[in-house]
Amino acid sequence: MTAMDYRAFPRGGERASVIGFGMGSIHEAKNERAIEEALEVALDAGVNFFDLAPSQAAPFAPYGRVLAPRRGGILTQMHLGAVYGANGMYGWSRDLDAVKRQFSRVLDTLETGYADFGIIHCMDEDEDFDAMWENGIWDYALSLKEQGVIRHLGFSSHNPAIARRFLDTGLVDECMFSINPAYDYSRGSYGLGRANERMDLYRACERDGIGIAVMKAFGGGQLLDAQASPFGRALTKAQCLAYALDKPGVVTVLPGFRNAADVAEALAFCDATSEERDYSAIGTFAPQEAEGRCVYCHHCQPCPAGIDVGMANKYYDLARAGDAMAAGHYRKLARRAGDCVGCGRCDGRCPFGVRQSERMREIAAYFGE
Ligand code: SF4
Ligand code: SF4
Known part of the structure; x- marks a missing residue:
């Protein structure tokens, strides 16, 4: 069913x-x-x-x-x-x-x-x-x-x-x-x-x-x-x-x-x-403008720190776009960018070339973590 x-x-x-x-x-x-x-x-x-x-x-x-x-x-x-x-x-x-x-x-x-x-x-x-x-x-x-x-x-x-x-x-x-x-x-x-x-x-x-x-x-x-x-x-x-x-x-x-x-x-x-x-x-086949931009695809999971990388990125992007609810949604995530240990596994797994370990620092700073 x-x-x-x-x-x-x-x-x-x-x-x-x-x-x-x-x-x-x-x-x-x-x-x-x-x-x-x-x-x-x-x-x-x-x-x-x-x-x-x-x-x-x-x-x-x-x-x-x-x-x-x-x-x-x-x-x-x-x-x-x-x-x-x-x-x-x-x-x-x-x-x-x-x-x-x-x-x-x-x-x-x-x-x-x-x-x-x-x-x-x-x-x-x-x-x-x-x-x-x-x-x-x-x-x-x-x-x-x-x-x-x-x-x-x-x-x-x-x-x-x-x-x-x-x-x-x-x-x-x-x-x-x-x-x-x-x-x-x-x-x-x-x-x-x-x-x-x-x-x-x-x-x-x-x-x-x-x-x-x-x-x-x-x-x-x-x-x-x-x-x-x-x-x-x-x-x-x-x-x-x-x-x-x-x-x-x-x-x-x-x-x-x-x-x-x-x-x-x-x-x-x-x-x-x-x-x-x-x-x-x-x-692997999208054009260059896809490079370095998170599309929230979750392919880089699992994160050893337990961060839902795609969702953290989505709420960050939405908050910067002026979505008043996004910061609240972000803060409800069980693990957030401030929990990132910088292991770099997501960087290696991301097919879109996002340097996510750096971005996690950016997200944590934005949300004051
Ligand atoms: S960092 Fe890359 S693999 Fe992870 S969700 Fe974003 S686009 Fe997908
Ligand atoms: S760099 Fe941070 S976000 Fe990426 S897999 Fe490691 S702990 Fe998770």
Whole structure:
């Protein structure tokens, strides 16, 4: 039996399964019954977070049949701006009437009066953001929030600069963002922003209490295939999921499932060993900008002084990014940087070339140890 983990969204406290259900590939299921089976396998394993923006409209019907009766026990993420033409194919729109019509259809599909998370869809360019303001979509979203039709307002983006514009409003609770090692190290067409800019965004989300739902954790499947991977090496699904879940701010990861077999394969992550989750191999093929920066991967464990090196680093970075809670979390660690005996084992084990023994002195000084 799979042991699903749950993480709470900072604003509201809803507990989401760390593996949620992405919808981007479900249209590839052989028929509607196969879609229902995929959903049932996920629900039985404790998946409770469901994205509702498929690549075609056809999957909405089986989604409604399975999820509507279980509405009270699941979290839904509905999109303002994903629309479907007469042929049922996905597109996106900044036209307010089209946005309203489709949002209403999705609510009807689930026989519900609310979305747990209502997100403004696919905001990748400044023009998208500006159109959202000018066309009344932002005001519409705020009015839905006021009425309780949207419980939490969010957005989806691949671009850290646009995500920052949303964070600056102070009014969003959730961010759907593409996170994987290829994008984080500027590989692939959606890998927008440099590594530092992206990591700073994740830290800002954690600092501001904005939960991240991760899309494209497998880089659209490219990272799973040595031929297609921009690194020339394949990663496993467990490694990609662990990578995303280690990033600050991340609450859930939403792989795009095609059928029940895909669901089962991703759910194997829940029972995977720490060796199977270990993604430190990316340190051997990530570009130079990965060098010397802790990615909280835990590969340098165990520390003879008992320090959770990755967590100490994460809280340090978050505290410096202005996260008021991070210092408190750091001080609750059983062993802290001040306990470091300088043995250097972590330096030798770190695939990212972090001189962690030096950094431990820096962290201890920062926290006054
Ligand atoms: S020091 Fe290196 S091995 Fe240890 S958590 Fe950080 S990146 Fe991973
Ligand atoms: S140098 Fe410090 S943090 Fe690193 S393994 Fe040794 S005691 Fe642990």
